[in-house]
Amino acid sequence: MKHKVSHKDIAKQAEILCPLAVTDLDKVPGYEEKPFKPVKPDWKEKYDFSLDGFSALALTPPATKEAEEELVNKFLRGLEKLFSQESNWTFMQPTSLSTDYCVRCNTCNEACPIYVESGRQDIYRPNYRSELLRKIYQRYFTTEGRLLGGFVGADVELNWRTIYRLAELTYRCTICRRCAATCPVGVDNALMNRELRKLFSQELGIAAEGVHKSGSMRHLQTGSSTGMTPAAFLDTIEFIEDDIEERIGRRIKIPIDKKGADILLIHNAGEYVSWPENPAAFAILLDAAGIDWTLSSESMGYEGVNYGTWYDDFQFARVAVAQVQAAKKLGVRRIVVGECGHATKAIVEIADRVCVGDLAIPREGCLPLLEQIVTSGAIKFDPSKNNFPITLHDPCNMVRLMGIVSPQRNVLKAITPPGCFREMPNAGVMNYCCGGGSGFAVMNSLNFPEWRNNVASRMKANQVLEAFKDCLDPSIPKYYCAPCSNCKGAARDSLMEHYGFRDKYNIIYGGLVELMVNAMVDVEKPFISWEDEF
Amino acid sequence: MGDTLSWLIAGPFMYLAVIVFVAATLKKVITIASMPRHLRWDLYPIAHEGPAGSAFQKVEFWKQPRHISLAHELAEMAEEILLLKRTFLYNRKMWNFSYPMHAGFYLIIGWIGLVKFGAIMELIGGLKISGASTVFWAQALNVVTVIAGAVGLVLGLYGCLGLLWMRYTDEDLKDYSSPITFLNLYLLIALFGIGLAAWLIEDPSFVLARGYAVSLYTFKPITLPPMMTLEVLLFGIFLIYLPFSRMLHFAAKYFFYHNIMWDDEPLVAGGSLEKMIGGYLHYKAQWAAPHLKSGDSWLEQATANPAKPKEDGK
Numbered sequence: 001m002k003h004k005v006s007h008k009d010i011a012k013q014a015e016i017l018c019p020l021a022v023t024d025l026d027k028v029p030g031y032e033e034k035p036f037k038p039v040k041p042d043w044k045e046k047y048d049f050s051l052d053g054f055s056a057l058a059l060t061p062p063a064t065k066e067a068e069e070e071l072v073n074k075f076l077r078g079l080e081k082l083f084s085q086e087s088n089w090t091f092m093q094p095t096s097l098s099t100d101y102c103v104r105c106n107t108c109n110e111a112c113p114i115y116v117e118s119g120r121q122d123i124y125r126p127n128y129r130s131e132l133l134r135k136i137y138q139r140y141f142t143t144e145g146r147l148l149g150g151f152v153g154a155d156v157e158l159n160w161r162t163i164y165r166l167a168e169l170t171y172r173c174t175i176c177r178r179c180a181a182t183c184p185v186g187v188d189n190a191l192m193n194r195e196l197r198k199l200f201s202q203e204l205g206i207a208a209e210g211v212h213k214s215g216s217m218r219h220l221q222t223g224s225s226t227g228m229t230p231a232a233f234l235d236t237i238e239f240i241e242d243d244i245e246e247r248i249g250r251r252i253k254i255p256i257d258k259k260g261a262d263i264l265l266i267h268n269a270g271e272y273v274s275w276p277e278n279p280a281a282f283a284i285l286l287d288a289a290g291i292d293w294t295l296s297s298e299s300m301g302y303e304g305v306n307y308g309t310w311y312d313d314f315q316f317a318r319v320a321v322a323q324v325q326a327a328k329k330l331g332v333r334r335i336v337v338g339e340c341g342h343a344t345k346a347i348v349e350i351a352d353r354v355c356v357g358d359l360a361i362p363r364e365g366c367l368p369l370l371e372q373i374v375t376s377g378a379i380k381f382d383p384s385k386n387n388f389p390i391t392l393h394d395p396c397n398m399v400r401l402m403g404i405v406s407p408q409r410n411v412l413k414a415i416t417p418p419g420c421f422r423e424m425p426n427a428g429v430m431n432y433c434c435g436g437g438s439g440f441a442v443m444n445s446l447n448f449p450e451w452r453n454n455v456a457s458r459m460k461a462n463q464v465l466e467a468f469k470d471c472l473d474p475s476i477p478k479y480y481c482a483p484c485s486n487c488k489g490a491a492r493d494s495l496m497e498h499y500g501f502r503d504k505y506n507i508i509y510g511g512l513v514e515l516m517v518n519a520m521v522d523v524e525k526p527f528i529s530w531e532d533e534f
Numbered sequence: 535m536g537d538t539l540s541w542l543i544a545g546p547f548m549y550l551a552v553i554v555f556v557a558a559t560l561k562k563v564i565t566i567a568s569m570p571r572h573l574r575w576d577l578y579p580i581a582h583e584g585p586a587g588s589a590f591q592k593v594e595f596w597k598q599p600r601h602i603s604l605a606h607e608l609a610e611m612a613e614e615i616l617l618l619k620r621t622f623l624y625n626r627k628m629w630n631f632s633y634p635m636h637a638g639f640y641l642i643i644g645w646i647g648l649v650k651f652g653a654i655m656e657l658i659g660g661l662k663i664s665g666a667s668t669v670f671w672a673q674a675l676n677v678v679t680v681i682a683g684a685v686g687l688v689l690g691l692y693g694c695l696g697l698l699w700m701r702y703t704d705e706d707l708k709d710y711s712s713p714i715t716f717l718n719l720y721l722l723i724a725l726f727g728i729g730l731a732a733w734l735i736e737d738p739s740f741v742l743a744r745g746y747a748v749s750l751y752t753f754k755p756i757t758l759p760p761m762m763t764l765e766v767l768l769f770g771i772f773l774i775y776l777p778f779s780r781m782l783h784f785a786a787k788y789f790f791y792h793n794i795m796w797d798d799e800p801l802v803a804g805g806s807l808e809k810m811i812g813g814y815l816h817y818k819a820q821w822a823a824p825h826l827k828s829g830d831s832w833l834e835q836a837t838a839n840p841a842k843p844k845e846d847g848k
């Protein structure tokens with residue numbers, strides 16, 4: 001069912017503005033829907049679930065009228081700063097353009113997987129939250145809004161409900177920017193969403209726990225968002241060396257803190273914790289290709305993530321600067337980021353205008369390097385070893401937002417037998433987000449994961465099923481290649497666990513380097529196994 | 535009284551409208567252009583990178599010469615401007631009306647150019663441009679002008695009426711249509727509709743329009759028949775209103791594409807971009823959240839670590 005919700009409704013008193021139910025959602029073939037669990041009474045008592053029955057932020061409603069007023073005032077002060085050169089030089093131009101020139105054509109709507117898969121709920125339209133921002137801005141900060149009010153659209157009341165629902169709404173969008181790619185004007189609702197997240201974080205101190213407190217703050221405190229300290233990192237590397245020896249029958253010494261190396265490789269540290277076979281595969285490949293590389297054990301030097309990318313310019317800059325400083329300390333020639341989309345975009349592209357002066361050390365993503373390894377002939381590959389259906393996920397950050405489209409495809413073509421690699425629908429720059437983008441993959445508080453798995457990842461589930469539709473039989477092992485740590489997190493939690501793709505269809509997921517090592521002539525045992533617990 | 539009013543509208547008011555339009559549009563454009571360079575926020579494919587695609591696809595991309603293909607950029611721009619490519623691809627229902635409306639505008643802009651050109655030729659050549667002219671080019675100019683004007687008005691009116699119909703009937707669009715949206719459409723409908731009526735009833739060969747253009751060039755404003763006077767009044771109002779409305783998206787679009795989505799300019803050591811950013815780093819950011827220090831410079835805040843364990847381990 002479609003729940004009709006206008007912009008004005010955002011302020012209204014209602015237990016749940018858009019009470020989402022699984023019956024509202026688009027179907028995933030072969031998946032038996034399980035109704036959403038009722039919100040636990042103690043959560044309900046404490047936190048605000050009034051947007052759609054879910055909470056990503058665990059916000060507690062203000063207890064007094066004064067507290068509400070203070071909240072409203074803070075919000076307005078923050079909103080003003082978004083349009084201030086001094087406070088927001090980083091994104092002021094795109095923000096003001098996107099505020100002023102949307103022609104309200106709704107073209108962006110159908111591009112959004114969350115809007116579409118939710119059964120086209122009004123509140124999830126890409127432009128719903130941007131329009132709220134505009135309406136509030138107009139009402140409080142523009143002459144025409146003050147004078148003409150509703151006539152020019154400035155008709156949204158600002159109370160705690162508006163603010164909390166809007167805050168929650170900013171965490172119902174993965175900032176995948178698919179909507180922006182279809183806008184005829186160039187308006188970017190994803191940017192508007194990020195700006196709103198920024199306002200909440202930078203002015204009101206409101207951000208999802210997973211991206212802020214146990215994300216970028218923990219990163220700045222311990223050296224990694226996983227909480228992994230330098231000492232723990234060194235232990236992990238030893239474990240990976242043992243693991244490599246077991247897998248390929250010879251020991252590789254993983255270079256750590258090698259001064260003056262050509263490459264400092266920085267992984268998303270989540271790989272060490274959840275998918276150590278990925279850094280292991282990198283080590284095997286770089287070693288076999290004779291590349292001069294190193295990892296860093298310096299705090300911030302072994303963690304590639306940058307959660308500020310999704311919600312806070314200062315947290316973003318702090319992490320990026322510290323990462324580059326770690327590289328400088330080692331005197332490496334360049335930084336290469338492992339298989340992590342947002343980490344790559346953050347340090348290679350966005351930080352290009354933060355890391356100035358002596359911090360401007362060259363930085364790049366790993367996919368072109370992997371392509372070079374394949375095409376240079378430095379390693380011998382036997383494509384027949386990857387003789388199973390494979391499909392490729394295009395991480396939004398690397399593909400739509402950085403234009404890295406062909407290297408991963410060239411690698412796959414070189415290491416798989418003909419007919420095994422198949423594109424999923426909408427492959428390339430118009431691909432859909434995995435559902436874990438913008439921090440969703442690491443946001444696990446309250447009942448948010450239920451929303452994420454059911455709504456945000458649903459389109460990806462449908463895409464994967466479509467790609468493998470001719471071989472869904474579980475007797476055929478299949479591989480969903482996602483060269484991005486966050487996307488793998490979403491694959492694990494949503495595709496495998498929630499939708500049951502592993503058990504039902506024998507689909508496993510993993511990165512690109514695992515497939516490369518699996519095809520290496522010099523590696524006898526299969527590196528990828530459908531028996532292992534991924 | 536009627537003549538005086540017509541003279542006032544066709545003369546002084548029109549000059550004022552043009553001045554306001556040019557000045558306000560320039561001011562808006564300059565304001566946008568002088569906003570600080572923002573952090574990179576590319577969206578691919580970037581047209582000027584051409585078939586080679588993103589520089590990030592190459593190993594050590596910073597060593598490669600930057601690939602800029604003006605031809606590819608112009609081709610993409612032409613598709614977007616002339617055909618409304620994105621609307622065609624992603625919102626065909628709206629394109630069916632939006633395209634005729636935009637095409638109507640383009641033709642009317644072309645028509646204004648042709649009328650002005652004709653006026654200048656009349657002034658210089660001392661020859662009347664009309665269907666009755668014995669000079670070939672004058673006759674041809676007359677035909678082209680009539681076609682551009684008439685087709686432009688019809689397409690524009692059709693497109694605007696269609697868009698109005700969509701906004702009234704499409705449930706999804708209703709919520710995104712405030713009274714001002716309707717007002718904009720009604721203004722355009724009046725502009726195209728009355729223009730069409732004026733052409734049919736008062737000036738089928740645009741001889742009067744050309745004469746009016748001559749009068750503006752020579753600063754000798756004339757009076758016009760009622761329908762044309764009303765049309766000129768509406769056009770003047772439209773010109774004055776345009777820079778303050780979201781209809782200025784035609785100019786903003788340039789910045790959306792070139793300054794945001796396609797702004798892949800890399801930072802070069804010692805370059806002007808680096809100097810610019812260096813300046814911004816001294817801005818005082820006023821954000822008030824606990825992990826920030828309101829009033830400190832950007833540089834200070836970007837290098838601070840609010841989570842750093844204290845030296846004493848607490």
Ligand code: SF4
Nearest residue numbers: 102103105106108183
């Ligand atoms: S953001 Fe773009 S596509 Fe969406 S309504 Fe606005 S102008 Fe249309």
Ligand code: SF4
Nearest residue numbers: 112126173176177179
């Ligand atoms: S960025 Fe992605 S998730 Fe967010 S509104 Fe746009 S299409 Fe939807």
